[in-house]
Amino acid sequence: MDQAIVVEQLVKRYGDFPAVDGITFAVPHGTxxxxxxxxxxxxxxxxECCIGLGKPTSGxxxxxxxxxxxxxxxxxMRPRIGVQLQATSLPEKANVREVLVLYAAYYGIAPRAAEMAERVGLGDKLDRQIAQMSGGxxxxxxxALALQHDPxxxxLDEPTAxxxxFGRRILWNEVERLRDAGKSIVLTTHYIEEAERLSDRICVIQRGKIVAEAPPAELVARYGGDATVSIVADGFAPGESLDGLGTWTLAGAKWTLATRGEPGLALAAIVTHANEIGATITSLDMHRPTLEDAFIAITGETIGEAE
Amino acid sequence: MTLLRMFAIQTKMNFVWYFRRDGEMMFWTLAMPVFFLVLFSFAFSTGPNSGSATFLVPGIIGAQVLSSGFWGVGVMLATFREKHLLRRVYLTPMPPWVFFGSLVVYRMVLLAAQAVILVAAGALLFHVRITGNPLEIFAILLLGTATFISLGTIIGALARTTESANNIASILTVPLAFLSDAYVPIDRFPHAVSSALRMLPSTQFIDTFRDVSTHGAPLAHYGAWIGALVLWTIAGTVISARTFRWV
Incomplete structure (x- = not known):
């Protein structure tokens, strides 16, 4: 068994609406x-279909x-998985220590309330009640509840929403530490930065279907488009020394190079060329394709922020 | 051992979270029944029933058993679901019987406390005397609680929202308290009506409980009603188990 999770042709309909419409992926151990x-x-x-909260329509x-x-x-499965759900799901009058102690009892393990609270930056809030805590x-x-029994x-469902x-850094570090300890992790997110920083593989989902799946760097390379270098300089025009870097376009006074190569090197060459022909640089701009560019190219829409 | 510890901690947390830290809940549970007793005793004291407090003490305890099942368990479960507490515990290895069992123990202890307070208030204020066999009183109280918790759980299983659970519980609890011999003697109704009302499990429970506790009647006289309450309990438990949704 080299895959921790295997999902095949998963379909989940609510009435006629296909919330998930034929999704297939696999998560190798330790990723x-x-x-x-x-x-x-x-x-x-x-x-939800992975953890028994939803029954697949098929797949x-x-x-x-x-x-x-x-x-x-x-x-x-239950003792071996840890789950962090989106919505608040703890009794309002419970405090941090009590919840950790109760959940330890659910898993039949010795409670580690102080240690776990410390690990997620709540070490000084053991007696704080849920109702008095911020969403974060x-x-x-x-x-902490998902981790205490060492699954x-x-x-993790939108873990940093x-x-x-501060909380985001704690969570990201913890997730990376767990992966390095050999745990397999599935996380959902609509934060590009989070997906890029944490994921070994990213699966882009749109309207219940997978529209792309690859390691983040590969998604960017495949879909992010060309890097660009733009220059506005008095008397500038691309010369022979810049041939072969990519494609030049002119819009107003701004020359833009689209390149598949390393944009830093192209930028250096452009600056050298501008100096050689005595063009005075007014502005200079470099843009490397990002995962967001790739996301927009893949889905035809921006990811948008949570309301 | 692991399960016992789980059960003990869950039960303790039920008390701490839903009772000790909830002033409103403490007031409704401990003070309101006594308030009802005093209010209704004076309201009915001019009537022909000289022992109105003697009638009311078991009646109010019985009504509390009903509302404990319908509100205390039924509505509470719907609230738990709406607040996503149920789906969270569903993800843990806790067996469902630990979860429900600890809720039942929690409600039963509160009911016992209510009963003791009402009996004490009845004795001090109105010289109500409990003459029945304590074991039999306990047995019928336990059975009634089991019946109405199992029926209340159906509300928690079927109601989609807290609001609808609230509505169902209100529709059941308030009329039943008045039609089941709890606050008002149903013998004041025409015979046909009171006979019909005695087919209700709530009436059968409250009448049995009253007769056993304040009249010292032997529980064995109520075999048919006890059998009916057992059947209601089994039906309630089976329906709840079949229809309960954690998500």
């Missing part, structure tokens, strides 16, 4: 798999070789 897409693309539904899901639609398999703090507690597979920069 982070990012499901990237807009809100409502079908990421959460896919994840199959295997987590650690187990089928979450079968009660017996699901029971064997609740999300970090949810992560083999982690499912509503988190501040």
């Amino acid at each position: 982070i798999f990012g499901l990237l897409g807009r809100n409502g693309a079908g990421k959460t539904t896919t994840l 199959s899901v295997r987590v650690l070789g187990l089928d979450p639609t079968r009660a017996r398999d699901l029971a064997r 703090e609740q999300q970090r507690l949810a992560l 083999d597979v982690l499912f 509503g988190m501040d920069a």
Whole structure:
């Protein structure tokens, strides 16, 4: 078994609406798999089908070789998976310590409340009640609950939605640490930066279908388009020394080079050329294709922010 | 061992989270029933029934059993689902019986506390005397609680939202409290009506409980009703188990 998770031809319909419409992917052990897409693309539904919260209309899901639609398999799966869900899902009057102690009891392990709280930056908030915590703090507690029993597979649904920069850094570091410890992780996100930083492979989901799947760098290389270097300089025109770098276009006073090569080298050559012909540079701009460019090229739309 | 510890901690947390830290809940549970007792005792004291407090103490305890099942468990479960608490615990290895069992223990202990307070208030204020066999009183109280918790769980299983669970619980609890011999003696109704009302499990439970506790009647006299309550409990449990949704 070299795959932690295998999803094949997964379909989940709500009435006539196909929330997930034939999704296939596999997550190798010890890797982070990012499901990237807009809100409502079908990421959460896919994840819910993996953890037994949703029953697939058709298709199959295997987590650690187990089928979450079968009660017996699901029971064997539960101690081995950790889940962080989107919405608040803890009693308002409970405090951090109590929740960690109770969840330790659910898994039959010794509670590690102080240690876990410390790990997610809540070390000084053990007695804080859920109702008095910010959304980000609740999300970090949810992560601690997902990790306390040391699961083999982690499912994180929009783990940093509503988190501040501090919480986001804690979560990202923790997720990377877990991957390095050999855990397999599936995360859904609509934050490009998060998907790019964490994922070994990214799967772009749009309207319930996978529209692209590859490591982040490969998605950018394949779909991100050319790098560009733009220059506005008095008396500038591309000369012989710049031939072969790529394609030049002129818009107003701005010359733009689209290149498949290394834009830094092209930029250096352009500056040298401008100096040689005595052109005074007014502005100079370089743009390397990003995952966001790739996302827009793939889906034909921007990812948008959470409302 | 692991399961016992899980059960113990879950039960303790039920008390801490849903009772001790919830002032409103404490008030409704501990003070309101006594308030009802005093209010209704004075309201009915001019009537022919001289022992109105003696009638009311078991009646109010019985009504509390009903609302404990319908509100305390039924509506609570719907709230848990709406707030996504259910789906979260569903993801853990906790067996469902631990979750439901700890809720039942929690409600039963609260009911026992309510019963003790009402009996004490009845004795102090209105000289109500509980003459029945304590074991039999406990047995019928336990059975009634099981019946109405299992029926209440159906509300929690079928209601889509907290709001609809609230509506169902209100529609059931309020009329039943008045039609089941809890607050008002149903013998005041025409015979045909009171006979019909005695087919309700709520009436059968409250009448049995009252007769056993304040009249010292032997529980064995109520075999048919006890059998019916057991059947209701089984039906409620089976329907709940079949229809309950965690998500």
